[in-house]
Amino acid sequence: MDRVTKKPRLATAWLGGCSGCHMSFLDLDERLIDLAARVEFCACPLTDLKDFPEADITLVEGAVANEEHLETIHEIRKRTKILISLGDCAVTGNVTAMRNAFGVEDVLNRAYKELATVVVGIPSGNDVVPKLLARVRPVHEVVKVDYYLTGCPPSADAIHACLVDLLEGREPAGEVKRFG
Amino acid sequence: MSVKTLEIDGKMLTGVAGETIFSVAWNKGIRIPRLCHIGGISDVGACRLCLVEIEGQKKLQASCLTPVEEGMVVHTDTPKLRAHRRLIVELLFAERNHICSVCVMNGDCELQELATELGIDHVRVRYQFPSLPVDLTHERFGLDHNRCILCTRCIRVCDEVEGAHTWDMLGRGTNSRVISDLGEPWGASDSCTSCGKCVQVCPTGALFAKGKAVGEMRKDRTFLKYIVTAREKKQWIE
Numbered sequence: 001m002d003r004v005t006k007k008p009r010l011a012t013a014w015l016g017g018c019s020g021c022h023m024s025f026l027d028l029d030e031r032l033i034d035l036a037a038r039v040e041f042c043a044c045p046l047t048d049l050k051d052f053p054e055a056d057i058t059l060v061e062g063a064v065a066n067e068e069h070l071e072t073i074h075e076i077r078k079r080t081k082i083l084i085s086l087g088d089c090a091v092t093g094n095v096t097a098m099r100n101a102f103g104v105e106d107v108l109n110r111a112y113k114e115l116a117t118v119v120v121g122i123p124s125g126n127d128v129v130p131k132l133l134a135r136v137r138p139v140h141e142v143v144k145v146d147y148y149l150t151g152c153p154p155s156a157d158a159i160h161a162c163l164v165d166l167l168e169g170r171e172p173a174g175e176v177k178r179f180g
Numbered sequence: 181m182s183v184k185t186l187e188i189d190g191k192m193l194t195g196v197a198g199e200t201i202f203s204v205a206w207n208k209g210i211r212i213p214r215l216c217h218i219g220g221i222s223d224v225g226a227c228r229l230c231l232v233e234i235e236g237q238k239k240l241q242a243s244c245l246t247p248v249e250e251g252m253v254v255h256t257d258t259p260k261l262r263a264h265r266r267l268i269v270e271l272l273f274a275e276r277n278h279i280c281s282v283c284v285m286n287g288d289c290e291l292q293e294l295a296t297e298l299g300i301d302h303v304r305v306r307y308q309f310p311s312l313p314v315d316l317t318h319e320r321f322g323l324d325h326n327r328c329i330l331c332t333r334c335i336r337v338c339d340e341v342e343g344a345h346t347w348d349m350l351g352r353g354t355n356s357r358v359i360s361d362l363g364e365p366w367g368a369s370d371s372c373t374s375c376g377k378c379v380q381v382c383p384t385g386a387l388f389a390k391g392k393a394v395g396e397m398r399k400d401r402t403f404l405k406y407i408v409t410a411r412e413k414k415q416w417i418e
Contacts, residue, residue, distance in 0.1 A: 085302070088280075088281055091301070091302050092273070092279075092302075092303065092307075093307060093309075094279060094281055095279060095281060095282060097279075097307070097309065098277070098279055098282075100277075100307075100309035101277060101309055101310065101311040101312070101326075102311065135309070137307075138302070138303075138307070140302055141306065141307075145302070148301040148302045150301055150302075152280070152281035174299075174301060176296050176299055176300065176301050177296070178280075178287070178292065178296055179280075179292060179295035179296050179300045179301065180273060180278055180280035180289075180291070180292050180295055
């Protein structure tokens with residue numbers, strides 16, 4: 001609950017995903033206006049914050065693919081009451097995890113050397129580009145996840161239904177329309 | 181032909197001697213989940229999804245292989261069975277790389293449908309992410325081992341209906357892999373008649389027709405009934 005506005009604090013985060021789940025969230029369209037009135041929207045991938053804020057509900061898009069994601073997801077878990085895996089990359093690893101069948105080195109070589117028109121080198125281990133983890137993992141393999149919104153991406157209706165249930169103190173119905 | 185009377189999920193049903201619990205149940209609209217069974221070819225009990233509880237028996241039985249008996253009391257949908265089925269499907273997802281969002285069968289896949297039916301919203305076991313090949317050597321079809329659940333429908337339909345026996349299984353456990361001929365690329369197979377029956381019966385996108393984009397592939401399994409009926413009754417009807 002926000003100390004000033006006394007509203008539940010809602011956040012969204014973007015790990016290893018294509019942002020399509022956030023696009024689906026934006027597909028709430030006019031329902032976003034109602035939602036904005038009911039919550040204190042405290043963080044999203046566009047907010048420039050030093051640290052992830054305290055939140056009641058956080059929607060996490062994307063799989064845990066690099067060192068920054070790993071740090072962020074632990075931080076989010078510490079500061080969030082209800083953590084929701086938003087979409088298939090967060091839930092299963094999905095396309096983000098397709099590189100797991102190959103080694104990190106092979107993947108980086110493919111992207112930055114073999115297929116590159118200008119070969120500058122492989123960015124790894126510097127302070128600008130986070131280092132890739134050896135293995136991409138779904139969020140619940142790293143931290144405890146409270147609810148799952150499946151789909152690539154989950155529909156705006158599913159996101160809306162889940163948030164409304166939580167805001168009104170109900171257990172989300174969690175109807176899965178398609179898994180995987 | 182002797183008739184057996186039994187109870188399935190509280191309904192009194194009858195089947196003929198030798199008929200399986202699975203067959204009697206499905207004929208009466210009790211849809212026991214399955215992935216390796218498909219009408220028209222033999223059953224092997226590979227997927228374990230059709231397991232049922234039979235009163236008086238400690239072990240769960242694969243209903244596709246268990247013949248009906250007089251006075252049997254069978255339960256096909258209990259919390260215990262649901263828990264087992266859920267775990268089996270989760271294990272299938274974790275064992276190979278089922279990336280549905282980039283699969284030709286997305287939206288029409290039997291594995292995906294079953295997961296949804298069982299209310300699976302995440303996989304509790306660790307994903308294995310094995311490194312598996314894709315065989316695109318055949319002119320018209322492809323085989324993606326990442327999507328194979330080892331149900332062996334392809335092997336059985338090729339052997340029993342087409343009579344070619346191009347497919348077989350290599351290895352054991354998680355190393356099992358469907359192979360064509362003696363492990364040759366599919367395109368180099370001498371025995372394959374390119375009939376495509378294996379592609380049509382495959383429950384996932386492991387076997388697919390080339391040239392289809394994500395979610396575009398649809399499989400037609402009606403041919404099996406026609407062929408089996410033609411063999412048994414000499415009539416070309418479904």
